[in-house]
Amino acid sequence: MSETALQPTYSAPASPAAGWHGLVRMAARGMTLIVAAVVVMQVLRTVGAIELGFTSWQPVAIVVLLWFVVVDAAVYLTGGLKGQRLLFLLPALQITLSLVIFPTVFGLAVAFTQWDIGGISGPVFNGLDNFRYMATDERFWNALGNNFKYVLVAVPFQYVVAFAIALLLNQSIRGQKFFRVAFLLPFMISPVAVGWMIGRSILDANRGVVPKLLASIGIERVSFFDQPVPAFLGIVAMDSWISIPFMMVMLLAGLQALPTEVFEAAQIDGASGWKRFWDITFPLMLPVSITAVILRVIFEFKLVDVVRVVTAGGPGGATDTLSLFIYREGVESGNVGYATAMAMVFLVIVLVSVTALLVFLNRRVRDVVY
Amino acid sequence: MATNSRILRASLDRRTMLKAATGAAAGFSAWGVPGKSYQRTLAQDDTLAQILAIPGAGGQPTEADMERVGELCLRSDKQGAFTGQTVTFIGLNNAGFHNNIFRPLTRAWEEYTGATIQWIDVPQAEIFSRVQQGVATGEIEFDVLEGGAPWEGDILGRGLAGAMPDWVKEQIDIDDYVRLLQAPVGTWDGVTYRISIDGDCHNFNYRSDVFASPELAAEWSASGGEGDWSVPTSWQQVQAQTQFLNGKQIDGSDIYGYLDVVKPGGGFSWYFFASRASAYAKHPDSPAWLFDPDDMAPYVNNEAFVRALQDMIDVIGVEPPDQLNADLLVTLGQILGGTGAMTAWWGDVGSNVYTSDQSVVQDKMSFSILPGSPDVYNNESGAWDTVGDGQLNFAPNEAYIGWGLYVMQEAEARGVSEAAWDLAAHLGGRDLSMWTAIYPSGFQPYRNSHFELQYWVDAGYPPEFAEAYLASESDSYNHPNGAIEPRIPGIFDYYIAAEEEVALAVAGEKTAQEALDSAAARWEEITDRNDRESQISLYQAALGM
Numbered sequence: 038m039s040e041t042a043l044q045p046t047y048s049a050p051a052s053p054a055a056g057w058h059g060l061v062r063m064a065a066r067g068m069t070l071i072v073a074a075v076v077v078m079q080v081l082r083t084v085g086a087i088e089l090g091f092t093s094w095q096p097v098a099i100v101v102l103l104w105f106v107v108v109d110a111a112v113y114l115t116g117g118l119k120g121q122r123l124l125f126l127l128p129a130l131q132i133t134l135s136l137v138i139f140p141t142v143f144g145l146a147v148a149f150t151q152w153d154i155g156g157i158s159g160p161v162f163n164g165l166d167n168f169r170y171m172a173t174d175e176r177f178w179n180a181l182g183n184n185f186k187y188v189l190v191a192v193p194f195q196y197v198v199a200f201a202i203a204l205l206l207n208q209s210i211r212g213q214k215f216f217r218v219a220f221l222l223p224f225m226i227s228p229v230a231v232g233w234m235i236g237r238s239i240l241d242a243n244r245g246v247v248p249k250l251l252a253s254i255g256i257e258r259v260s261f262f263d264q265p266v267p268a269f270l271g272i273v274a275m276d277s278w279i280s281i282p283f284m285m286v287m288l289l290a291g292l293q294a295l296p297t298e299v300f301e302a303a304q305i306d307g308a309s310g311w312k313r314f315w316d317i318t319f320p321l322m323l324p325v326s327i328t329a330v331i332l333r334v335i336f337e338f339k340l341v342d343v344v345r346v347v348t349a350g351g352p353g354g355a356t357d358t359l360s361l362f363i364y365r366e367g368v369e370s371g372n373v374g375y376a377t378a379m380a381m382v383f384l385v386i387v388l389v390s391v392t393a394l395l396v397f398l399n400r401r402v403r404d405v406v407y
Numbered sequence: 408m409a410t411n412s413r414i415l416r417a418s419l420d421r422r423t424m425l426k427a428a429t430g431a432a433a434g435f436s437a438w439g440v441p442g443k444s445y446q447r448t449l450a451q452d453d454t455l456a457q458i459l460a461i462p463g464a465g466g467q468p469t470e471a472d473m474e475r476v477g478e479l480c481l482r483s484d485k486q487g488a489f490t491g492q493t494v495t496f497i498g499l500n501n502a503g504f505h506n507n508i509f510r511p512l513t514r515a516w517e518e519y520t521g522a523t524i525q526w527i528d529v530p531q532a533e534i535f536s537r538v539q540q541g542v543a544t545g546e547i548e549f550d551v552l553e554g555g556a557p558w559e560g561d562i563l564g565r566g567l568a569g570a571m572p573d574w575v576k577e578q579i580d581i582d583d584y585v586r587l588l589q590a591p592v593g594t595w596d597g598v599t600y601r602i603s604i605d606g607d608c609h610n611f612n613y614r615s616d617v618f619a620s621p622e623l624a625a626e627w628s629a630s631g632g633e634g635d636w637s638v639p640t641s642w643q644q645v646q647a648q649t650q651f652l653n654g655k656q657i658d659g660s661d662i663y664g665y666l667d668v669v670k671p672g673g674g675f676s677w678y679f680f681a682s683r684a685s686a687y688a689k690h691p692d693s694p695a696w697l698f699d700p701d702d703m704a705p706y707v708n709n710e711a712f713v714r715a716l717q718d719m720i721d722v723i724g725v726e727p728p729d730q731l732n733a734d735l736l737v738t739l740g741q742i743l744g745g746t747g748a749m750t751a752w753w754g755d756v757g758s759n760v761y762t763s764d765q766s767v768v769q770d771k772m773s774f775s776i777l778p779g780s781p782d783v784y785n786n787e788s789g790a791w792d793t794v795g796d797g798q799l800n801f802a803p804n805e806a807y808i809g810w811g812l813y814v815m816q817e818a819e820a821r822g823v824s825e826a827a828w829d830l831a832a833h834l835g836g837r838d839l840s841m842w843t844a845i846y847p848s849g850f851q852p853y854r855n856s857h858f859e860l861q862y863w864v865d866a867g868y869p870p871e872f873a874e875a876y877l878a879s880e881s882d883s884y885n886h887p888n889g890a891i892e893p894r895i896p897g898i899f900d901y902y903i904a905a906e907e908e909v910a911l912a913v914a915g916e917k918t919a920q921e922a923l924d925s926a927a928a929r930w931e932e933i934t935d936r937n938d939r940e941s942q943i944s945l946y947q948a949a950l951g952m
Contacts, residue, residue, distance in 0.1 A: 093545035153897065153936035154536075154543040176907075242729030243746060260728035265914075349670055352731045353914025368536045369673055370903050371543075372936070 058115045065111035072104040084150070085159055098135075105131045148378035154371035167378035177379060179354045180362040181386070183269075187358065188337045191273045191280075196330055198277070199284035200322075204314075206285070207292040217289075224282035228275075232346030235275050236262070262348050265355030272356045275343050280336065284329045291325030292318070323402045331395060338387050359383050454479055454838045459845060459866040467764045468846050473511035480839040481515050482578060482832070489826040490521030494818070496830070497538070498553035500528035501736065503763075504755075504849030505553065505810075509834060516833045522826045532673030532734075535899045542567060550818035550827040556592050556601070556808035560896040560945055563595035568813040569824060571599045578832045583854040587884045591948070592808055592894070602835035604843070605809035606853030608883040609682040612756040613638055615773040617657055617748045627651060641799055642686060642778045645749060646718055652748060653725035663727050666747035667719050669913045670734045674902035678806040679735070680909050682751035684715035685890040686780040689802035693786065694950040696802075696890055697901075698930075703942050705930040707905055708923035710791070711784035716912055716919040723913050731914055740765060742772075751777055753806065754851025757876035761868060762846050773872065774879035776803045776886065802890045803883035809853055811835075852880050893949040897937045904929035 079097050082090030091097060109127050112120045148167060152160035171177050206217055223231070239245050242260040251259045262268040295318065303313050341360045344350060350357030350365075363383065367376025458476045462468050468476075499505035506528050513524055527549055529537050535558060541547045542565065554562060562568055576599065584603055593601030615638075617623060624636035632651055639645045649664025656662060668679035688711035689696040697706055706712065723730060727746055735752075742750050743759055743766040750756075759765070760772045779799030782791040794800050812831040818824040833839065837856065844852045845866050852858060858881055863873035883889065892898070905926040912922035934942050 095546070151936060153900070153933070154539045159543075243727050243741065243744075248728070258728045263729045263731045348732055349672075349734075351670060351910055351914055353911050353916035355914070365671075365903070365907075368540075369533070370900050371536060371539050371897070372900070373543075 061111045061114050065108050068104045068107045072100055075100050080146075083160060084146070084162060101135060105135075144377050145381060147374055148381045150374040152372075152374035152377075154373050160374060163374070167375045168382070170375065171379060171382065176354065176357075176362060177359070180350075180357045180359040181383075183355070183357055184338055184340070184359050186269070187273065187276075187340055188334050190269075191276055191337055192330060192333045194273070195277050195281050195284055195333060196326070199281045199329070200288055200326075202281070202285045203288035203292055204318075206289055220285060221282045223278050224280070224286075226279065228279055228342035229346055231275055231279055232343045235278075236271065236343065236347030240271065263352055265352060268348055268352055268356050272340075272344055272347065275347070276337075276340060279343070280333060284333060287325060287329040287332075288322065291322050295321055323398075327395070327398045327402065330398070331391060334391060334394060335387065338383075338390075455841055455862060456865065458838060458842045459862060461842075463867045467762055470511045473508055474514050476839065476842050477512035477833075478515035480512075480833070480836055480842070481519060482836055482838075483516060483520055483829050485520045485825070485829050487519075487521045489823070489829070492521070492823045492826045493523045493525050494551060494823050494827050494830055495525045495527065495549045496551045496553070497527040497529060497534070497549040499531050499534060499849065501531055501849055503847055508843070508848050512839065513830065513833065516830060520826065520829060522823075522830070524830065530673075531675060535673065538562070547815055547817045550815055550821065550823055551831055552813045552815060553604075553810055554813055555810055556607075557892050557894055557898045559593070559595065559601070559894040560898065560949075562813060563600050564896060564945070567816055568600045569816050569819055569828075571602070571814075572828060575602065575828050575832045579835045580837045580854075583837060583856050585853055585855060585881075585884050587805060587889070588809065588853055591951075593811060601811035601813055602831045603809055603811045603853055604835050604840065605811070605850040606880065606884065607753055607805070607807040607809035607851065608880065608889075609678060609751045609753060609777060609804040609806045610757075610879040610883055611775045611777050612742055612750050612752055613773060613775070614657075614662070614745075614748045614768065614771055616771040617652075617662060620657060623652075623655065623657070626655070638773070638775065639749070639778055640775075642683065642715075642718060642780055645778055646722060649722045649749070650725055660745060662745075663747045664725065664749060665722060666733070666738050666741055666750040667723060667726060667730060667913075668733060668735050668738050669719070669723070669730065669910050670732050670737075671903070671906045671910050672734045674899035674906065675735055676906040676909075677902035678804065679738075679751060680715065680719065680906065681890070682777055682804040682806065683718055684712050685802040685804045686778065686800055687711035687714050687782075687784055689800075689888060689890040690783050690785050690787075690792070691800065691802075691888045694891060694952065695786070695946075697893060698934075698946055699786065700943070700947050700950060700952055703934045703939055703946065705927040706786055707930060708920070708927040709784055709786065712923055713919045714784075716909060716923060719909070719913050720915075720919060731910070743768060745771075751804070754876070754880050755847070755849060757872075757880075758845060758851065759847050760872070770869070770872075773875045775875070776801060776879055776882050800888070801886065802888045803886045805883070805889045805891050808892055808894075810850065852877065891950065893946050895937075895942055895945045895949060897933055900933045900937075901930050904933065 075097055078087070079090050079094060081087045105128075109124060109131075112127060113124050114120070116123060147160060149162060149164060150160035151163040151166065202220055206213060206220065210216070240247050240261045242248050242258070242263070247261075248259045251257075260267075261271045299317055299321075300313060303317055308316070339360050340358045341364065344356050344358055344361055345364075348356045350361055359379065360383075363376050363379050366372050366379065458479050461472045461476055496506070496509070498509060500507065506526055510524075510526065516522075517524060534553075535555075538552065538554065538558065539561065541549070542561065547567065552562070552568075579602055581599070585606060587608075588603045588606065590597075590599070593599055593603060618636065618638045620636075627636040627648075630651060633647065634644075639648055645665050652662055652664040667683075668676050670676060685696065688706065688709070695706075698704065699706065727733075727741065733741065738747075738750060739752060739755060739759070741747050742752065742756055743763060745767045756772070757774060761769055779801040780794075781797075781799055782793045783800040783802075784790075785792045812835055814824060814827045814831055818827040837854065840850070840854060841857060841862060842848075843850045844854075844857045845863060845868075858877050860870065860873055860877060863877065864870050868876075905923075908917070908922040908926040908929070911917045911925075912919050916922075917925070
């Protein structure tokens with residue numbers, strides 16, 4: 038097939054009058070100026086520098102949306118073929134700008150303010166005070182430490198169990214489809230529901246089935262969540278029950294994509310089952326494993342729902358997570374400035390941790406595979 | 408009295424008209440719904456007699472029951488006046504309470520007036536922060552707010568609510584409120600904003616059968632227990648009896664002593680700690696017990712609060728397993744389910760004993776004001792004052808001062824202000840409130856008329872039970888040394904900070920003093936964030952200083 042045949046046949050729009058072009062460009066530039074002015078004005082109002090501006094950010098959002106439409110239209114109408122191509126990219130960029138970049142930049146600004154959402158003064162610039170306070174806030178360090186504990190305890194456990202199940206389900210066993218669906222079910226249930234069903238119902242010290250069963254055989258007054266270590270492990274267990282299927286699906290997909298020839302050759306050479314797993318399956322699965330582990334690490338850093346429902350971070354902060362602490366501080370206590378500062382620091386910590394882990398694991402992969 | 412007569416005349420006029428309309432309903436759509444007729448009553452006593460029998464004590468009201476109550480209590484004369492209007496109502500989603508009962512109770516109002524109610528259901532632990540967010544972002548999307556008196560600094564102090572029209576005051580008979588709920592509660596700068604739908608104080612709920620048990624009395628004596636085995640009147644007795652009841656049974660079931668609420672819950676768990684502390688911390692010579700009114704220096708880490716927290720720590724090990732994770736609703740379930748012998752709670756325990764399917768403690772509960780203390784901490788002298796002569800310092804915790812309805816300024820801008828007030832007046836109406844006080848609703852008695860014992864007896868409550876319950880409520884509301892809640896901005900921020908630290912101490916992560924020192928430091932920060940000078944003046948005003 039010739040290259041010409043693969044090339045889509047674009048036809049440039051009919052060339053509009055030059056004046057019309059200019060008008061559209063002017064409208065787009067004018068709108069850009071207006072948006073810039075409105076955003077600057079509203080930012081200055083929000084930080085208390087000026088009185089002028091809107092009482093809420095809603096009108097700003099509407100102006101920005103209008104700007105997006107005008108800019109997109111201008112690019113399409115005046116950009117010719119290049120403009121048409123750009124139009125495929127622009128909406129995605131605009132969405133990223135408005136939903137990711139702007140909130141991050143805005144959040145960064147808020148992190149340097151004292152902003153009590155119930156306070157009269159609104160946000161007030163306070164320099165590095167939030168970060169200094171964070172350095173001495175034992176609640177912050179406790180929650181952050183717990184996050185790393187969750188990652189270190191839960192993720193390896195989940196990986197091992199998920200891999201084992203994936204290997205089992207990769208075999209030709211009877212009821213294979215049923216088991217695949219059955220093992221996926223916990224992943225389909227809301228973590229909040231799991232917290233209620235298991236943590237607050239089945240394991241509930243006063244009304245739960247498990248404590249009652251234990252009481253019937255003489256083990257009285259069992260409580261799973263009133264001591265730090267059992268409570269922590271209980272949360273890990275529930276989180277694992279929800280998360281293992283996710284890892285299992287990824288690993289199973291990886292296993293099914295492995296070339297069968299290598300295993301057949303190894304079998305002919307007389308390699309044992311363990312040898313085939315350790316020398317062939319595991320190394321070949323490392324790229325998939327890394328992806329699964331990295332994703333789980335990220336999810337583990339964001340752990341909130343089960344903890345909130347079952348222990349609310351207790352007893353004594355033993356199960357608290359930084360995400361939950363940020364939520365409590367920002368939403369329940371209304372200490373928005375400090376909560377945002379913590380969120381920013383947390384973002385950096387997660388980025389650095391995940392990047393470091395990725396680099397480390399990739400090196401290990403190279404060592405093992407090549 | 409003259410006012411009441413006027414209300415009665417006005418009501419009768421409306422009711423006469425409504426009666427005629429009801430009669431004609433068979434022929435035309437008298438209420439906006441073809442063929443639908445509303446059975447209203449002509450006199451208040453008739454209304455009460457009818458609604459209090461729905462379903463009668465011993466049965467939990469169904470949704471149909473509540474619809475019927477809402478229909479019988481309908482006093483609006485705005486037939487079809489709000490057709491096409493939507494009133495947005497934000498309230499709590501506690502199972503079986505609050506918004507869940509408002510829905511059926513307002514169905515007749517919706518049909519009659521033509522308005523539609525859009526409900527925003529929020530968990531109790533989140534409603535304050537949800538409202539705060541709306542205030543801070545200027546996005547108040549609700550017209551009627553179910554809010555607590557403690558938030559009035561945040562809501563009324565910022566001019567976010569609309570002033571109550573005179574016709575509403577008349578319709579709801581605002582003069583019938585108990586003294587605690589009269590101005591300044593519900594008002595700001597002399598203007599009335601709030602329709603009360605609840606009272607609120609913590610009373611002491613105890614198992615009468617436990618303290619009447621001869622077996623337990625004998626064991627108590629044999630174990631060297633001090634004094635007779637009887638209902639405790641001091642926190643010292645509560646502590647001793649809670650220790651004693653560890654491992655005991657009654658009627659073949661385990662029974663525990665006092666039930667604490669420790670799990671942080673958006674500020675609401677604070678009240679349970681405060682109830683333990685008020686007798687130690689609230690000195691009769693000063694209305695201030697949380698802050699120094701001169702500079703807002705916190706009292707929360709003084710010896711009184713530390714002693715109360717140490718009390719909690721000392722008995723948490725003999726409370727039910729996992730009590731550390733029991734929130735306020737779990738504890739309500741525990742006391743109704745027969746697990747504990749004593750707890751401080753709002754009046755909901757009393758109104759649920761005979762009317763909730765969850766309850767197994769019928770004929771086994773009684774009530775008093777919160778226990779007292781033989782000595783009380785004096786913040787002026789920094790020392791404990793002994794009451795002497797075997798007397799105790801009682802200081803009922805006027806916890807929360809009840810839920811109320813506030814119509815927001817935004818309702819005016821959206822053109823639904825009158826509908827919003829009419830809806831709020833329906834829910835805060837005198838007859839309807841009697842029903843919500845008697846049956847499970849999340850609300851407790853808050854009008855003088857609610858304390859008529861006969862109404863409770865007519866509804867099927869045992870007279871002795873109802874008398875003890877009403878006395879515990881009334882004596883708490885009217886107590887000269889009641890621990891009053893300050894209506895200052897950010898009050899729940901203070902409570903959230905304190906309840907977190909209390910939970911840490913009870914879990915053994917900090918000592919009582921360390922935890923409350925941390926709480927005090929956080930309270931200082933919150934005061935600064937909210938402008939200390941402004942907080943001082945508002946706190947002094949809230950205390951009537």
